[in-house]
Amino acid sequence: MPNQSGLDVGKKIRATNNQTIIIFSTRYPQYAIDAYDCEAFHYLLKPISEEKLEFTLKRAIKKISLSRQYHCIKIHNTTRRLPLSDIYFIEYCRKHIIYHTKYDVIETTGRFSDVIDALQNHGFYQVHQGYIVNFDKVYDFKGYSIILDDKRTVMMSVRKKKEVVLAYSKYVEDNL
Secondary structure, X not given: OOOOOHHHHHXXXXXXXXXXXXXXXXXXXXXXXXXXXXXXXXXXXXXXXXXXXXXXXXXXXXXXXXXXXXXEEEEOOEEEEEEHHHEEEEEEEOOEEEEEEOOOEEEEEOOHHHHHHHHXXXXXXXXXXXXXXXXXXXXXXXXXXXXXOOOOEEEOOOOOHHHHHHHHHHHHHHOO
């Protein structure tokens, strides 16, 4: 590209849209570190095998499809769509279901088991009798706490810790 590099273009794209998936393809591995500045989805070194390209594109498509999935909740007489990617964790307390999202906390009523059933195939996992966590938002495990990428913590059941860590490991492996 004349007058600007792919990294410059990537930074401009990222500055205007944080949802765009950016994949770099180049012969120069020394620029891979700079690709982090524009939050690149992947950095492919030429020559690119057909398998590697297919694998990377399938992951990108999966990420796009997840960002377009919603969970519908009823609040009084209205229905609200919550993007799955905005939900960090869900809490259940005395028949109240509390959604902790990127932007707010939403409280409703219902059956916790219905929420578990609706979300379990979308990267959400019940980590405690009263908590479901979005595995995409997990940053770290510390003792019996799950630290989310926004620094909030969620309590994990003592008896479920091993099961939760194994489920998280499998989730990460399946989504690499």
